[in-house]
Every structure is written in structure tokens, then in C-alpha cells.
Amino acid sequence: MLIFAHRGASKAAPENTLKAMQYALQMGAHGIEFDVIQAAGQCWVIHDAWVQRTTNGHGRLDQMTQAQIRQLDAGEGQQVPTLFEVMALVGNRCVLNIELKGITDVALFLKQLDSACDTLGIEYKQLLLSSFDHQLLAQLARLRPELARGALTASCPLHYAAFAEELDALSVHTDVAFTNLEFVQDAKARGLKVYVYTVDEVQDMQRLKSWGVDGIFTNLPDRALAWLQQAD
Numbered sequence: 001m002l003i004f005a006h007r008g009a010s011k012a013a014p015e016n017t018l019k020a021m022q023y024a025l026q027m028g029a030h031g032i033e034f035d036v037i038q039a040a041g042q043c044w045v046i047h048d049a050w051v052q053r054t055t056n057g058h059g060r061l062d063q064m065t066q067a068q069i070r071q072l073d074a075g076e077g078q079q080v081p082t083l084f085e086v087m088a089l090v091g092n093r094c095v096l097n098i099e100l101k102g103i104t105d106v107a108l109f110l111k112q113l114d115s116a117c118d119t120l121g122i123e124y125k126q127l128l129l130s131s132f133d134h135q136l137l138a139q140l141a142r143l144r145p146e147l148a149r150g151a152l153t154a155s156c157p158l159h160y161a162a163f164a165e166e167l168d169a170l171s172v173h174t175d176v177a178f179t180n181l182e183f184v185q186d187a188k189a190r191g192l193k194v195y196v197y198t199v200d201e202v203q204d205m206q207r208l209k210s211w212g213v214d215g216i217f218t219n220l221p222d223r224a225l226a227w228l229q230q231a232d
């Protein structure tokens with residue numbers, strides 16, 4: 001079972017900051033999940049469209065200049081990092097799950113992603129692009145079929161994982177609150193991986209593992225990895 005640090009190791013450090021990524025690497029996470037929103041011609045690693053929950057600023061990210069975003073404190077003196085900065089920090093050390101939250105210019109996103117991969121020597125096989133926006137995933141499937149895609153859902157769809165198969169996704173990413181055995185079995189029968197968020201309790205980890213779930217997103221990768229070591 002793969003252990004993804006959710007927004008980095010987000011219980012140990014402020015979510016989606018370089019510090020949270022550094023902790024996740026130190027803990028030995030197999031992958032790191034983080035959220036990306038475009039603003040001012042750049043890809044920023046941040047969860048919300050509005051900055052006040054996670055920073056000392058106010059207002060919409062996409063109404064700010066790069067200089068204004070750079071001045072935000074995302075906690076413990078951390079800046080809101082760019083996609084490039086996170087990729088540079090992580091390098092080849094684990095899977096990068098880039099959750100696309102606010103991509104308004106797909107061509108620019110792909111250009112910046114490709115440039116980062118070239119500069120940093122990161123291969124597509126290390127990347128997993130996920131989104132709740134399935135139209136965006138379909139667009140990416142047309143533009144870059146070789147990039148692995150994860151289809152997020154916050155519910156249990158009527159036809160289980162059929163939508164993800166239609167998107168030719170590698171994986172379905174489901175909410176622990178709605179993930180049931182039937183969904184997992186349906187997804188696996190379609191050849192899809194099942195990754196579940198956000199799983200911080202050992203009891204949930206145990207149940208999901210017994211169902212054959214392939215990975216979990218957790219705010220506590222250290223706890224999950226310690227559990228996994230004794231479970232295997």
C-alpha cells in the first residue's frame with residue numbers, strides 16, 4: 001500500500017509548504033500529494049482559491065500579483081511555494097501527485113510542467129495528475145496521454161468507477177467517507193488503482209488495506225508508515 005503525504009506532512013508543518021514536503025521526505029512517504037492553483041502566470045501550491053485560511057493574507061489568489069503572493073506567510077514563515085519549487089525540493093525521491101484545483105490555462109500549465117521536468121530531470125512516470133474536474137482530465141488525456149491521471153470523487157457515483165475508466169485514468173481517488181468494498185472491487189475489476197483520502201486513523205487504514213486499496217493520502221505519513229511496517 002502506498003502512503004501519500006496529504007498536502008505534505010501537514011500535521012507536522014503548515015500544509016502545502018516546502019517544510020511540509022521536507023518532513024514528508026524525511027518520514028519516507030512513498031508519494032506527496034499537493035494542490036495547485038494558477039494565478040499571475042504561475043502555478044502555486046495552495047489548496048484554497050481564497051488565501052485567508054492558510055495564510056496571513058486576504059482575498060482571491062487569482063486577483064494578486066506574484067509579488068503579493070510572495071509576501072504571504074503560509075505559516076511558520078513559509079512562503080506559498082510554486083510548483084517548480086516543490087518539484088525541485090522533491091526531485092526524484094518519491095511520487096509527485098499534483099492535484100489540479102484551479103487550472104485556467106492548460107497550455108501554460110503543461111509548458112511550465114514540461115520545463116520543470118526538463119530542468120530537474122523528472123520523468124513523467126514519477127508524476128500523477130489528479131483532479132475533481134473530470135473535463136480537465138479528459139483534456140489532459142487528449143493533450144498528454146502519457147501523463148498518468150487520477151480521477152477524484154467526493155461521493156460514491158451510481159456506476160461506481162465507470163467514469164474513471166472512460167477517462168483512461170490510472171487511478172480513482174475517493175473520500176474515505178464514501179469508499180466501500182463494492183466501489184473498490186468495481187474499480188479494481190476495471191484495472192484501476194484505488195487511492196483513498198484522507199486517512200489518519202489506523203482503524204481506517206486496516207479496513208482499506210483488507211479491501212485491497214492501493215494507497216492512502218494521510219496528514220500523518222509517519223503514523224501510517226509505522227502501521228504499515230508492522231501490518232506487512
Ligand code: G3P
Binds near residue numbers: 006033047173
Ligand atoms: O487529492 C486528495 C485530496 O487532497 C482531495 O481533497 O480537498 O484535500 O484537496 P482536498
Ligand code: MG
Binds near residue numbers: 099
Ligand atoms: Mg488535495
